[in-house]
Amino acid sequence: MKSDIILAGVGGQGIISIAAAIGGAALHENLHMKQAEVHGMSQRGGAVQSTLRVSSKPIASDLIAYGSADMIVSLEPMESLRYLSYLKPDGWVITNAVPFVNITDYPELEDVYAEIKKRSNHVIIDAEEIAGQVATKRAANMVMLGAASNFIDIPLESIKEGIRQIFGRKGEEITNSNIDAMLAGREAAQKFL
Amino acid sequence: MGKLLMLGDEAIAQAGLDAGMSGMYAYPGTPSTEIMEYVQKSKQAKENGVHAKWSANEKTSMEAALGMSYAGKRAMCAMKHVGLNVAADAFINSAITGVNGGLIVVSADDPSMHSSQNEQDNRFYGKFAQIPILEPANQQEAYNMVHYGFEISEKFKVPVLMRITTRLAHSRSGVETITPKAQNELVLPRDPMQFILLPSVARKNYKTLLSNFDNFISASEESQFNEFIDASDKSLGIITCGIAYNYLVENYEDQKVPYPVLRIGQYPLPKAKIKHIMETCDEVLVVEDGYPMVEEMLKGYLGKEKVRGRLDGSLPRDGELNPNLVLAAIHKETFTLDPIPSTVANRLPAMCKGCGHIDAYVALNEALLEHGKGRVFADIGCYTLGAYEPYQAISTCVDMGASITMAKGAADAGLVPSVAVIGDSTFTHSGITGLIDAVIGNSPITVVISDNYTTGMTGGQDSAALGRIEQICEGVGVDPAHIRVFHPTPANHDQMVELLKEELAYPGVSVVIPRRQCIQTMKNKELVTKVKELGLNKK
Numbered sequence: 169m170k171s172d173i174i175l176a177g178v179g180g181q182g183i184i185s186i187a188a189a190i191g192g193a194a195l196h197e198n199l200h201m202k203q204a205e206v207h208g209m210s211q212r213g214g215a216v217q218s219t220l221r222v223s224s225k226p227i228a229s230d231l232i233a234y235g236s237a238d239m240i241v242s243l244e245p246m247e248s249l250r251y252l253s254y255l256k257p258d259g260w261v262i263t264n265a266v267p268f269v270n271i272t273d274y275p276e277l278e279d280v281y282a283e284i285k286k287r288s289n290h291v292i293i294d295a296e297e298i299a300g301q302v303a304t305k306r307a308a309n310m311v312m313l314g315a316a317s318n319f320i321d322i323p324l325e326s327i328k329e330g331i332r333q334i335f336g337r338k339g340e341e342i343t344n345s346n347i348d349a350m351l352a353g354r355e356a357a358q359k360f361l
Numbered sequence: 362m363g364k365l366l367m368l369g370d371e372a373i374a375q376a377g378l379d380a381g382m383s384g385m386y387a388y389p390g391t392p393s394t395e396i397m398e399y400v401q402k403s404k405q406a407k408e409n410g411v412h413a414k415w416s417a418n419e420k421t422s423m424e425a426a427l428g429m430s431y432a433g434k435r436a437m438c439a440m441k442h443v444g445l446n447v448a449a450d451a452f453i454n455s456a457i458t459g460v461n462g463g464l465i466v467v468s469a470d471d472p473s474m475h476s477s478q479n480e481q482d483n484r485f486y487g488k489f490a491q492i493p494i495l496e497p498a499n500q501q502e503a504y505n506m507v508h509y510g511f512e513i514s515e516k517f518k519v520p521v522l523m524r525i526t527t528r529l530a531h532s533r534s535g536v537e538t539i540t541p542k543a544q545n546e547l548v549l550p551r552d553p554m555q556f557i558l559l560p561s562v563a564r565k566n567y568k569t570l571l572s573n574f575d576n577f578i579s580a581s582e583e584s585q586f587n588e589f590i591d592a593s594d595k596s597l598g599i600i601t602c603g604i605a606y607n608y609l610v611e612n613y614e615d616q617k618v619p620y621p622v623l624r625i626g627q628y629p630l631p632k633a634k635i636k637h638i639m640e641t642c643d644e645v646l647v648v649e650d651g652y653p654m655v656e657e658m659l660k661g662y663l664g665k666e667k668v669r670g671r672l673d674g675s676l677p678r679d680g681e682l683n684p685n686l687v688l689a690a691i692h693k694e695t696f697t698l699d700p701i702p703s704t705v706a707n708r709l710p711a712m713c714k715g716c717g718h719i720d721a722y723v724a725l726n727e728a729l730l731e732h733g734k735g736r737v738f739a740d741i742g743c744y745t746l747g748a749y750e751p752y753q754a755i756s757t758c759v760d761m762g763a764s765i766t767m768a769k770g771a772a773d774a775g776l777v778p779s780v781a782v783i784g785d786s787t788f789t790h791s792g793i794t795g796l797i798d799a800v801i802g803n804s805p806i807t808v809v810i811s812d813n814y815t816t817g818m819t820g821g822q823d824s825a826a827l828g829r830i831e832q833i834c835e836g837v838g839v840d841p842a843h844i845r846v847f848h849p850t851p852a853n854h855d856q857m858v859e860l861l862k863e864e865l866a867y868p869g870v871s872v873v874i875p876r877r878q879c880i881q882t883m884k885n886k887e888l889v890t891k892v893k894e895l896g897l898n899k900k
């Protein structure tokens with residue numbers, strides 16, 4: 169298997185937890201992985217991106233080549249568009265529908281959605297609402313992880329294991345509510361398949 | 362000892378601990394910061410009493426590491442690329458003194474300037490100092506190279522430079538570690554004159570360094586990190602440096618490149634291996650992240666050799682490489698990127714909501730209205746983001762410490778009042794000496810030291826200035842009547858403007874200290890307690 173994933177969002181939104189969960193799942197499956205993070209200046213409310221590569225064969229580059237990513241997973245709709253050049257033609261854009269507006273010239277939301285829908289392979293879900301229904305709004309990133317999990321060839325059990333590794337220290341309840349959020353996101357995305 | 366998922370930075374730190382390093386010395390700077398942070402959090406480091414405190418700047422960290430080496434122990438010093446400019450005097454001279462205990466200097470370069478003011482390639486510093494350089498391609502190699510680096514440092518009695526880039530520093534991958542080694546015993550240099558760089562000694566030491574250069578080349582020739590991988594298609598040979606190897610093999614099924622490849626991980630360059638690939642291939646493409654250092658060495662200034670790379674336009678002259686660019690260079694094509702859809706707006710980093718720097722800038726902007734624009738010399742830190750809208754509060758940002766000295770120079774030229782804006786950590790990094798210049802010249806400048814008790818931009822590390830800024834300013838001769846502290850909040854706005862106006866009118870050096878804790882550090886209990894103990898949060 170091979171999954172090249174671009175994770176996108178705004179500094180502070182927590183894309184790293186998604187990467188860590190998939191990374192944990194990959195290790196649990198004994199797969200190779202590389203995960204490039206963004207530290208430093210852009211963490212201050214700027215656009216941030218992280219790449220995650222998982223494969224059954226050794227991985228060379230920390231960067232994903234342009235035009236070859238299997239999916240973009242974004243916690244914010246406009247940010248999902250910033251990295252389209254990385255996506256392969258039939259790759260998936262999987263994004264949260266809720267905008268993060270910390271700039272004065274944020275575009276019309278309808279235009280953003282229209283641009284995303286130009287890609288026939290897209291998933292747009294309201295991650296915060298879904299998270300709020302089964303856990304808390306803060307678990308929106310786990311909802312997005314769940315949505316993405318439909319497209320990653322890793323057994324669901326291992327994805328759960330990845331989440332347990334991150335939240336295990338915080339106790340059973342928090343771990344389970346994050347797993348619930350993931351499962352809800354996974355289901356919500358299936359109507360786009 | 363098992364496989365761990367580690368950032369490149371973390372692999373280097375863990376390797377240092379496993380190689381029996383006794384001290385880690387550093388000043389924060391992206392992308393090097395996580396090396397020290399890892400050692401600070403490590404149980405292994407604590408149990409073995411490994412030094413792990415931040416230094417005031419890169420020069421002091423380099424010198425302390427050299428001192429530890431003098432005492433026979435292994436030391437590591439890590440910094441971002443521009444930090445080596447600050448540490449350069451110590452670094453270059455450490456090649457002349459040589460070492461006693463092993464010494465590795467890690468330079469984390471930042472091609473494409475993800476978080477920096479330039480993309481300088483510090484391999485040139487290694488070349489300049491005429492010492493071995495190690496440049497890993499991945500996290501595992503970074504780990505292995507630290508062990509090897511300490512060995513050759515002690516074998517050749519020279520410091521070793523390890524050069525990494527952002528991509529490796531901040532990427533996580535599985536790393537296999539080995540059983541830790543014990544630390545060195547405390548032992549003085551055999552030659553008591555070795556570290557005394559009087560001309561008579563320096564001349565002798567320098568000759569020793571030069572005579573060692575052939576040994577460095579031999580080591581490179583035999584090094585496992587300089588591997589020649591032969592292939593049948595000799596129409597092209599490819600030389601890759603460090604991480605660039607990954608961008609090459611990424612393009613081929615099972616990483617099998619049809620052309621001969623020489624991957625470089627250790628310098629000086631292995632002469633025989635270079636000669637071989639140059640002689641057996643019709644053309645040679647050099648792929649290196651950073652400046653075209655190897656390319657220019659092989660090509661010569663006149664460009665006589667059949668060498669391609671960044672200089673002839675096969676690859677872009679600046680910026681970080683990627684697999685697409687390397688493939689295009691092999692096929693003599695140009696790679697163009699699909700543009701970002703026009704609906705997408707820029708989202709630049711910004712100061713946090715509620716940050717004290719903001720209130721200080723809003724007041725400063727108002728206090729300066731009557732004097733006009735172009736008078737604020739800023740420095741490097743979160744407050745540099747005051748350059749953007751809606752504040753547009755500053756006119757310069759050059760290097761750490763340059764705010765005070767540039768304000769002084771501008772005031773010397775007649776731009777009065779001139780204002781410097783500097784953060785607390787930057788002030789102790791390299792602002793104090795400039796303040797001494799200003800005091801001696803009785804320069805009519807206002808120095809705003811925006812104190813948030815931390816090194817904010819790099820993630821909230823300790824600030825050496827905590828609780829001692831007024832003392833320092835007084836100590837270097839600033840009149841206590843013109844050292845003034847305020848609590849920057851919107852409620853205090855009018856009071857701040859008044860105070861700033863008074864100091865702007867003063868025809869000598871004044872220091873104004875807007876003081877409020879960085880909101881990102883509010884969860885740092887240790888800091889909150891310390892601030893309380895020091896009684897800093899007076900409103």
Ligand SMILES: Cc1ncc(C[n+]2csc(CCOP(=O)(O)OP(=O)(O)O)c2C)c(N)n1
Pocket residue numbers: 388389390391419441443444447741742743744761783784785786787788813815816817818819824
């Ligand atoms: C020579 C050098 N070393 C390190 C850095 C990295 N760096 C950039 S900003 C900064 C922190 C500045 O802290 P402070 O002055 O307290 O300002 P704050 O970010 O907290 O507002 C550092 C260490 C650099 N740019 N140059």
